Amino acid sequence: MATNENTYELSYIVNSVISDEQVKNLVSRVTTYVSETGAEILEVDEWGARRLSYPIQKKRNGYYVNMYFRSSGTIITRLERALEINDNILRYMTLRMDAKMIRHYEESRARRVEEAAAAEAEPEPATETDK
Numbered sequence: 001m002a003t004n005e006n007t008y009e010l011s012y013i014v015n016s017v018i019s020d021e022q023v024k025n026l027v028s029r030v031t032t033y034v035s036e037t038g039a040e041i042l043e044v045d046e047w048g049a050r051r052l053s054y055p056i057q058k059k060r061n062g063y064y065v066n067m068y069f070r071s072s073g074t075i076i077t078r079l080e081r082a083l084e085i086n087d088n089i090l091r092y093m094t095l096r097m098d099a100k101m102i103r104h105y106e107e108s109r110a111r112r113v114e115e116a117a118a119a120e121a122e123p124e125p126a127t128e129t130d131k
Contacts, residue, residue, distance in 0.1 A: 007042070007070050007102055010034075012083060012092035013062035016049045023063050026088055031067065033082060039071035043109070056090045068097075068105065 012030070014023050027046065035041050047064035056062070076094055083092045097105065 005040075005070050005072055007068065007097040007105075008076070009095045009097055009101070009105075010067040010069070010079070010092065011095075012065055012067075013052070013056070013090045014065065015057075015059060015088045015090055016061040016063045017059065018088055022088070026086075027065055030065075030083070034067065034069055034071070034075070034079065037071065037075040037078070039069045039075060042068040042070060044068075052090075059090060062090055 014026055016023070018026075027044070031041060031044055043066075045066040045068075047066065049061055049063050052060055052062050073096070080092065080094060083089050095101070
């Protein structure tokens with residue numbers, strides 16, 4: 001019996017008090033955990049440190065991460081439990097993406113790729129020392 005694979009968006013906020021190396025390590029541990037469960041990771045989008053809308057555990061800043069992956073729904077409860085017991089993850093939210101969300105995600109991803117290609121192909125302006 002084949003399982004249906006859904007597309008998910010996982011957003012989580014990491015405690016920004018820890019060092020940059022610890023943040024990168026935590027993000028890679030979450031990514032590895034998801035991929036080891038058999039999920040196909042589509043994208044990991046690190047927004048970086050931002051000010052929180054309201055204090056969480058007396059913290060005013062957090063490191064935001066969005067992850068998009070395709071998997072069966074069986075891993076979600078284990079993943080959320082792992083995120084819940086980690087003290088350095090302030091908040092998390094997992095969404096199963098519907099057709100409209102997937103279409104929007106694919107369009108925005110294609111737009112970002114086009115913008116990156118256009119910026120890469122754009123020649124740098126000449127300076128006085130280049131002449």
